[in-house]
Every structure is written in structure tokens, then in C-alpha cells.
Amino acid sequence: MKSLRKDYYNPFFSHIYVEEAVQDHLRTKRILQRFPDANVILIGHYKDVFCRKGQNYILQQQSQNLILAAKQGRLIYEGAPVCQNFGNENFYYTSCIMNCIYDCEYCYLKGMYPSGNIVIFVNLEDIFAKIRHHLKEHPMYLCISYDTDLMALEQITGYTEEWITFAKEQSGLMYSGTMPLKIEIRTKAADILFWQRHTPIPGVIYAITLSPQAVIDACEHKTPSLHQRLASVKEAIRRGFPVRLCFDPMIYCKNWEQQYGEMLRQVFTEIDMDKLENVSVGTFRVSQDYLKKMRKNQPQSAVIQFPYQNDNGVYHYSRELTHQMEGFLVDSLTKKLPKDKIFLWENEEKT
Amino acid sequence: MIYIVTALYAEAHPFITRFQMKKDSSHTRFQVFLNREANLCLIISGTGSVPSAAAVSSICTEYGTGPRDFLLNTGICAQILSERETPYSAGNPCRTGQIFLCSKIREQVTGRTFYPDLLYRHRFAEAQIITGARPYEKSIPAVTRTDEFLLYDMEAAAVYQAGSYYFGPHQMSFLKIISDNGNPEHVTSEQIEHLIHRNMDSIADYIASLQTILQEACPDELLAKTHREETLHTEHQPESFQKESLLKELEQLCDDLHCSRTMAQSLRQHIRYCILSGVDYASVLKAMYQEGKLPCRDKREGKQCFEELKKRLL
Ligand code: SF4
Numbered sequence: 001m002k003s004l005r006k007d008y009y010n011p012f013f014s015h016i017y018v019e020e021a022v023q024d025h026l027r028t029k030r031i032l033q034r035f036p037d038a039n040v041i042l043i044g045h046y047k048d049v050f051c052r053k054g055q056n057y058i059l060q061q062q063s064q065n066l067i068l069a070a071k072q073g074r075l076i077y078e079g080a081p082v083c084q085n086f087g088n089e090n091f092y093y094t095s096c097i098m099n100c101i102y103d104c105e106y107c108y109l110k111g112m113y114p115s116g117n118i119v120i121f122v123n124l125e126d127i128f129a130k131i132r133h134h135l136k137e138h139p140m141y142l143c144i145s146y147d148t149d150l151m152a153l154e155q156i157t158g159y160t161e162e163w164i165t166f167a168k169e170q171s172g173l174m175y176s177g178t179m180p181l182k183i184e185i186r187t188k189a190a191d192i193l194f195w196q197r198h199t200p201i202p203g204v205i206y207a208i209t210l211s212p213q214a215v216i217d218a219c220e221h222k223t224p225s226l227h228q229r230l231a232s233v234k235e236a237i238r239r240g241f242p243v244r245l246c247f248d249p250m251i252y253c254k255n256w257e258q259q260y261g262e263m264l265r266q267v268f269t270e271i272d273m274d275k276l277e278n279v280s281v282g283t284f285r286v287s288q289d290y291l292k293k294m295r296k297n298q299p300q301s302a303v304i305q306f307p308y309q310n311d312n313g314v315y316h317y318s319r320e321l322t323h324q325m326e327g328f329l330v331d332s333l334t335k336k337l338p339k340d341k342i343f344l345w346e347n348e349e350k351t
Numbered sequence: 352m353i354y355i356v357t358a359l360y361a362e363a364h365p366f367i368t369r370f371q372m373k374k375d376s377s378h379t380r381f382q383v384f385l386n387r388e389a390n391l392c393l394i395i396s397g398t399g400s401v402p403s404a405a406a407v408s409s410i411c412t413e414y415g416t417g418p419r420d421f422l423l424n425t426g427i428c429a430q431i432l433s434e435r436e437t438p439y440s441a442g443n444p445c446r447t448g449q450i451f452l453c454s455k456i457r458e459q460v461t462g463r464t465f466y467p468d469l470l471y472r473h474r475f476a477e478a479q480i481i482t483g484a485r486p487y488e489k490s491i492p493a494v495t496r497t498d499e500f501l502l503y504d505m506e507a508a509a510v511y512q513a514g515s516y517y518f519g520p521h522q523m524s525f526l527k528i529i530s531d532n533g534n535p536e537h538v539t540s541e542q543i544e545h546l547i548h549r550n551m552d553s554i555a556d557y558i559a560s561l562q563t564i565l566q567e568a569c570p571d572e573l574l575a576k577t578h579r580e581e582t583l584h585t586e587h588q589p590e591s592f593q594k595e596s597l598l599k600e601l602e603q604l605c606d607d608l609h610c611s612r613t614m615a616q617s618l619r620q621h622i623r624y625c626i627l628s629g630v631d632y633a634s635v636l637k638a639m640y641q642e643g644k645l646p647c648r649d650k651r652e653g654k655q656c657f658e659e660l661k662k663r664l665l
Contacts, residue, residue, distance in 0.1 A: 008471055008564050015454070015469050039477055041454050041466070049466050054519030056418075063470045252665070254630065302627035307620040307661075321665070 009063040012101075013156075017043045017067040017117075027122035027157075028068050034156055035066075045069070050098075050115045057297050060116030061103055066156075071096065071121035075130045079143070086244075086278065086343055088141035088182065092134075096121050096159060097148040102188060105219035105301040106249060109147060111290025118148075120157060128166050131181065135170065139179040143186065151187040151206075154194065160185060161198070168201050186246065190224035190232035200241045205277055207244040208233050210267065212259035215251045219303045226263060230270045237275045245271075247333075248282035248345060250325050251303055252317060257328060264332050273336040281329050282345030285316040353421045353561060354410055355393040356403060358506050361543040362426040363395050365551050381406050390562060400484065400509035407513035416517040419565045424511075424523070425554065427530035427543055428480060428504040429487035446529065450550040451502060453525035455479040458508035465511040468521040471564060474553050480527060482508035489533035502527055524561075526554060604636065607646035608660075609653035618657065621664055635663045 016038045022028050023042060032040065043049055046069035079091035098119040099109055110116075121127075134140055144150060144163055154160050163183060170181045186207040210233075213226045224232070236243050245267070253259060267273075284303070286294070288310055298304045308315035316322060326344060333342050357363040363384065366372065370391050372384035382395040392414065396406030407422065430447070452475040456465040459481050469477070480502035487503040507525045514523050528546050530538045547554075601622060605615045625632035639645045639660060647653040 008560050008567075010470060010472055017466075039454065039469075041479070043455075043466070044464060048464060052466065052520050053515060055468070056519055056521050059470060059521050060468065065469070253628070300627060302624060305620065305624050305627050307617060307624055307665075 012064050013038055013066050014063065015039045015041060015065045017041050017046070017049050017065065019043055019046055019067075019069045022068055022070050022122050025068075025070075025122045027120075027124070030158070031066070031068060031120065031122070031156060038066075043067075046119055050113075050117060050119055052115070055115045057110055057113070057116040064099075064101065065117045067117055067119045068122055069119055070123045071126065075127045076134065076142075086141070086184075086280070090138050091141045091143075093143040093146040094127055094131075095147045096124060096127060096144065097150060097153060097157070099147070100149045101152050102149055102223045103221040104188075104223065105221070105298055106251065106284055106286070106294075106303045108286050108290045108294075110297055111286065111293040112147070118153075120153075124159065124162055131166075132170075135179045135181055137179070139181065141182045141184070143184045145184070145186045145207075149187050149189060150185055151189040151191065151194065154189070154191065160194070164198060164201055164204055167204050171201065171203055184244075188220065188223045188229065190228040192232050192235045195232070195236045195239050195241060200239065205242045205244055206236060207246050207280070208236075209246040209248065210263065211247075211251065212263040214253065214259045218253070219251065219301070226266065230266060234270055237272060242277045243275075244277045245279045247329055248280050249284035250282065250329065251284055252306065252321065252325065256325060260325075260329060261332070264329070268336060276337070276341065278341040278343060279333055279337060280343045280345065281326055281333070283317050283322050283325050285314055285345075288313045288315055291315045352390050352392050352414060352416075352419070353423055353558060353565075354407075354414075354416075355391065356396055356407060356410075356422065356424045356506075356510055357393065357426045358396055358398045358403060359426065359540075359543060360395055361540040362547055363393055364544055365547040366391075366393050369551055369555060381409060383410065391558070396506065399505050400482065403506040404509040404513035407510055408516070411514075411517040418522070420518065420522065421561050421565060422510070422514045422518050422523045423526065423558070423561075424507055424514075425526040425547075426504070426506070426528070427538070427546060428502045428527035429535065430529045430532040431481070431487070431501055431503050447531065448529065448546055448549055449476065450526060450528045450553065451476050451478040451480075453478060453480045453502070453507060453527060456507045456511055456525065457481045458512075459483040463508070465508060466520065467511065467523045467525060468519075470521055471524075471557075471560065473557055473560075475526065475557075478502050478527075480504055480507050480525065482506060486535045487531075487533050502529070524557075526550075526557070604645075607653075608657050609647055609650040610657070611650070614654070614657060621661060625664055630664060632664055635660065639663070 013035050016032065016035060018028060018032070018040055020042050032038070046067045049067055076092050076094050079093055099113060099116065100107065101118070131140065131142065151160050163185070167181060167183050180203065182203045182205065184205050184207050186209065188209050208229060210226065210229055211220060216223060216226060233243055233245065250260065291304070291308070294304050309318050317325065330342055330344060355366055357366070360382070367384050370386050370389055372386045372391060372393055375383040375385045384393040385391070392410065394406045394410045396403040452469070452473055453467065454469055454477045456467070457463070457479065458465075478501040482504055484505070486505065504527060507527070510525070511523060528550055530543060530546055601619060605618060608614065608618065610618060622632055624630070636645070639656070644656050644659065647656050
């Protein structure tokens with residue numbers, strides 16, 4: 001699909017679908033202001049556009065459009081079993097944006113969503129209210145960049161900033177009966193200015209995914225280079241932001257040991273490992289339903305067409321390869337970090 | 352193939368002459384015109400929802416459709432004059448003879464709305480259209496009161512719905528040219544032809560870019576197959592994986608390994624991965640044949656050999 005000629009496609013966000021119910025919402029107006037040339041199409045419900053039958057995810061990604069909508073029904077979800085909770089109970093996630101401007105071939109969103117367009121839910125206030133309600137009962141560990149890369153969309157939405165402000169408010173309320181809130185923002189973005197414009201908030205952790213440059217080139221399209229990500233991590237740490245480095249998903253390639261070894265060498269050179277909150281390690285895994293769709297959508301993608309092993313509906317590398325790859329990374333990291341700072345997804349426990 | 356659907360002969364005629372289309376006389380129920388070299392097929396449906404849905408279904412069933420195909424509904428429409436400018440309608444000055452690409456199609460009878468994808472660059476203004484059951488007259492209150500919709504026709508919603516059985520939303524476009532604003536009885540066939548003809552260059556440009564996109568969008572036959580009935584063996588395979596010699600080679604290898612159905616599937620997935628990631632599987636196989644490890648004597652030996660093969664490949 002890489003041969004597609006860009007000039008035949010509309011530019012990104014040339015069309016913005018807006019649910020009638022949110023056309024006057026402040027966030028809708030703010031987002032629309034950023035795209036003065038976009039054609040705005042009013043719609044009844046976001047699913048009328050997002051869930052049409054027969055859509056081509058990959059083609060739509062060549063010319064992504066935005067859908068601005070109100071999130072209804074469930075606003076907060078309990079964490080999925082294939083994800084790490086980093087020793088936190090009450091692990092939740094929320095999805096205020098669906099889909100991503102980056103284009104990682106292995107991204108499960110390609111198997112999960114019927115459309116490559118991006119849905120932005122503008123009613124963050126309803127999600128915040130729900131969280132406040134939960135926090136009266138119990139603490140929360142909440143992932144807010146789950147079905148998207150929130151920070152990659154920061155220029156468009158300003159949502160990371162809004163979440164930070166919300167988290168700050170909550171930490172101020174801790175002595176009046178509100179339980180602690182921890183927020184994880186997972187990203188591949190590398191916007192150094194972000195760290196310069198914001199201040200660290202206790203309880204907001206930035207989980208930054210690193211991959212060898214060869215993996216980035218092969219399958220993490222449109223994402224910042226390893227060099228850019230490391231520069232960003234360095235700046236974040238320098239300014240005191242809590243950072244988790246995520247070596248997850250690890251992707252197999254013939255010379256994976258050399259590639260991951262070289263990446264670690266760069267990490268150890270650039271990053272003050274003592275200042276990291278923790279690191280996570282995990283090889284690629286995905287549910288069988290998603291992989292089936294991903295294989296159909298991306299027949300030419302090596303990472304997706306790898307002969308994975310299926311156990312109980314989850315595709316992953318063979319046990320032997322998983323151990324080799326994760327073991328290699330964990331062993332190398334152990335030389336620089338205490339073991340209790342290294343999380344391996346497999347058993348959801350510290351190594 | 353790009354399937355062009357028009358309601359009237361007068362709408363079709365400029366296409367037939369421009370693209371030198373020949374009548375396909377095997378069709379008796381609808382008039383169909385073809386230019387196979389240009390990958391164009393035109394069907395004249397007649398006016399209204401039922402005829403247009405029947406025409407789409409008939410032509411798509413007969414010719415078969417896949418990801419390299421596209422449905423283009425074109426023809427004249429009425430202009431609905433709204434009482435006031437809506438916040439988002441500014442910038443689309445509207446007048447007889449102007450052509451629009453439909454971004455939203457609403458079926459008046461049911462209130463259902465359909466959204467063709469707007470992925471491809473084009474030179475047209477965009478507008479929303481209502482498909483009604485009767486010709487548009489200014490006196491129809493449900494239509495004239497609306498602020499949002501601009502165009503009115505009698506086919507688009509039906510073409511979209513029938514087309515959805517064969518095409519994804521990225522494979523359908525609706526180009527409509529305004530002929531009147533509620534006085535259709537005054538529009539003659541000659542005027543219709545003239546209106547289409549006036550916009551023919553821009554439509555032809557759009558068709559040309561669609562043809563290029565459709566060629567490039569599917570660099571192999573694989574996606575075409577995913578649209579149709581798929582067999583286990585050809586499912587989602589890259590082009591290089593479908594070469595006949597390779598398929599034969601694989602069949603032979605399956606025999607030599609005494610593969611079960613599951614093993615055969617796994618073997619294909621391994622080879623597919625090797626092709627995509629540039630692993631020289633052929634040399635590995637050659638070595639195993641030379642070492643006498645292949646062909647295997649029985650299933651037990653086949654299993655062991657397959658395990659070794661997997662290790663050598665990855
Ligand atoms: S950055 Fe994350 S969410 Fe975005 S495409 Fe890549 S894997 Fe998916």
C-alpha cells in the first residue's frame with residue numbers, strides 16, 4: 001500500500017464530521033478553529049460514519065478525517081488482561097479519542113476499529129465527573145492514552161493538558177476524602193516543547209515507547225525517530241517528569257538481538273537510568289480476532305504476517321522466542337536498574 | 352471497472368459519446384453501455400429509488416465487483432433554496448449548472464443518512480443531498496423548511512444502499528448537477544444533456560484519477576479475493592505468494608512433510624513471512640533436501656522436520 005500516490009488523496013482532516021449535539025460545545029469550536037479550511041459535515045451519531053460497513057481502514061488512514069462526538073454509555077473501563085497494571089489495583093482505562101495519527105503496522109486498533117478515521121469525544125467533563133465519582137470509593141490507576149496516542153494529538157486537542165489540570169485538582173483534594181488518582185499517558189510522541197511548557201504533577205506518569213530504529217523504519221510509520229524520542233525523554237527527565245520507558249511491544253526481526261542491543265546502548269548513553277520511574281518489557285501479542293482483521297487489512301506487512309502462536313485466543317511469539325527476546329532485554333536492563341523497576345508483561349509482576 | 356449509474360438517457364449520452372461506449376445488447380432490462388479498455392460501464396436505471404437500486408444490483412451481480420471497482424452515480428438534481436445561510440454552508444454559491452460531490456445523502460422517507468467516503472482529491476464543491484420519492488417542488492414543506500440540505504434527487508440514497516452490498520463507502524461517489532429549483536417540468540432533455548456536457552471535463556478528470564487510484568490501491572490480486580469467496584489456500588496472500596509455481600512448490604513441500612491441515616496452514620504462514628521479510632527460505636529448503644531430511648517418510652518424521660525447518664527459518 002506504500003505505493004499510493006499522495007496527490008490523489010485529500011489532505012488530513014480535510015473533512016470534519018460533527019455530531020449535531022456537540023456542534024456548540026466549547027471543545028468542538030476550539031478544534032474546528034484549528035482547521036479553518038475543513039469541510040464540516042453535521043451528523044446525527046458518530047457511529048453513522050465510524051461504523052459504516054465495508055470501510056477500508058488502510059485507505060482511510062491515507063486521508064484521515066476527524067469525527068467530533070459525545071461519549072455516551074460507559075466512560076471508564078476496567079483494564080484488559082493483556083495489559084500491564086504495574087502492581088496497581090483498580091486499574092482502569094478511558095478512551096476519549098479513538099484511533100491515532102501514527103501508523104504502526106502492529107497496532108491493534110487496526111484490528112479493533114472498523115474505520116481509520118479519528119473520533120474525538122469532546123465531553124471530557126463527563127469522564128472527569130465519572131472519575132470523581134470513582135475516587136470517592138477507591139483509588140484509581142487510569143490509562144488515558146489507550147486507544148490512541150494522546151500526546152501526538154496534543155496540538156489539535158489540548159487534551160493532555162486538560163488531563164494534567166484535572167489530575168492536579170484531584171491531588172489537591174486528597175485530604176478531603178478523595179482517594180489518589182494515578183494517570184498513565186502512553187506515547188511515542190517526542191515534543192520537547194511540551195516538557196518546557198508544563199510542570200510535573202505527582203501521579204501523572206509518562207510512558208514512552210522506544211523501539212530500535214530499524215523497527216521504527218519498518219513498521220512504526222509517521223512516528224518520531226529513536227533519536228527524537230530519546231531527546232524528548234532526556235528533556236522530560238531533566239525537568240523532573242516521571243517517565244516510564246516501554247520496550248513494548250518488542251518486535252522480532254532476524255537480527256533482533258543486535259537491533260535491541262544497539263537501541264539499549266543508545267538509551268544507556270543518553271538517559272540517566274536512575275531517574276526513571278520504571279521500565280516495562282513485553283513482546284508483541286494480540287487477540288486472535290484483531291490479528292485476523294489486521295492480516296486481512298495488511299497482507300504485505302511482515303510483522304503482521306509473522307507465524308505467531310495462538311494460545312487461548314492470544315497470538316504471540318513462541319514461548320522460546322519470547323523468553324529469548326524478553327530475557328535479553330531484562331538481563332541488559334538489570335545491569336542498570338534495580339529489578340523492582342523492571343516490569344515484564346507476562347506475569348504482571350516485577351521480575 | 353467504474354460503474355456509472357444515471358437515471359436518464361439524456362444524462363448518459365454525454366458519457367457514451369465522450370468515452371466511446373458501446374451498447375451491451377445482452378441486457379434487456381436496463382440499457383448498458385461499455386468501454387472495456389477504459390474500464391467503464393454505464394447503466395441507465397430510470398427515475399426513482401426502486402429502478403436505481405435494481406439497476407445497481409443487476410449490473411454488479413452480472414459483472415462482479417471487487418476493490419478495483421467503483422460506483423459513480425451522476426445526473427441532475429434540484430436545488431433546495433434555504434431560508435438562511437447555515438453556519439457551514441457559506442462558500443458554496445449555488446446555481447443551475449453547478450456540479451456537486453455529495454458528502455451526505457439523506458433518504459427523505461426514512462430519515463436515514465449515508466456518508467460516502469471523501470478520500471480523493473477533486474475539483475467540485477461539496478453538498479448534501481436529500482433523496483425523495485417525488486420530483487422536488489417548492490411546495491413540499493418537509494424539504495423547503497430545511498436549512499442544512501442543498502440538493503434534492505430521487506436516486507442517490509437508493510444507489511448508496513444497493514451499492515453497499517457490493518462496495519465500501521470508499522468506492523462510491525455521487526456527482527450531481529443542478530438543473531432547477533423546484534420546477535422540473537421545465538427542464539428538457541436537451542438542457543439536461545447540455546448541463547452534463549458542460550461539466551464533462553471535470554467529471555472525466557475525476558474518473559481518470561479514480562482509475563489511477565484503483566490501479567494503485569490494489570497492487571495485487573489479494574484484496575480482490577478478499578471481497579469475493581475466499582478459499583483457505585488463497586486467503587490474504589501477497590502477490591508474490593500467489594505465483595502458480597510457488598503454490599505448486601508449497602503443495603509438494605506439504606506432501607514431503609506429510610502435513611496435517613493445521614501444519615500446512617502454519618507452513619504457509621512461515622513461507623509468507625519469509626517472503627515478506629526477505630528470508631531466503633529457498634536455500635534453507637534446498638539444504639534440507641540435500642541433507643536428506645526432506646522428503647520425510649511419515650507423519651512423525653514430518654513433524655520433527657517441520658520443527659527444524661521453523662527453527663532454521665526464523
Ligand atoms: S502510536 Fe500507539 S496507538 Fe498510535 S498507531 Fe502506534 S501503536 Fe497504535
